[in-house]
Amino acid sequence: MAVTLDQQLLDILACPSDDHAPLRVGTPDDPDADVLTCTECGRRYPVTDGIPVLLLDEAEHPTDRTTADSP
Numbered sequence: 001m002a003v004t005l006d007q008q009l010l011d012i013l014a015c016p017s018d019d020h021a022p023l024r025v026g027t028p029d030d031p032d033a034d035v036l037t038c039t040e041c042g043r044r045y046p047v048t049d050g051i052p053v054l055l056l057d058e059a060e061h062p063t064d065r066t067t068a069d070s071p
């Protein structure tokens with residue numbers, strides 16, 4: 001199910017990281033994902049019950065998943 005957030009709200013929201021970049025709904029791979037993706041650092045913030053959780057601790061960084069030495 002796609003996240004439906006007001007464009008007005010999206011305009012206000014910004015990445016809590018140092019870049020403070022605007023966020024976009026979904027991910028490049030899955031526009032319907034219940035996440036907000038930072039347009040700068042690529043961190044993904046979960047949206048719980050329609051409420052964006054903009055916490056760095058909760059964020060998922062794409063590069064965190066890429067392991068140089070995979071098991």
Ligand SMILES: [Zn+2]
Binds near residue numbers: 015017041
């Ligand atoms: Zn960011």
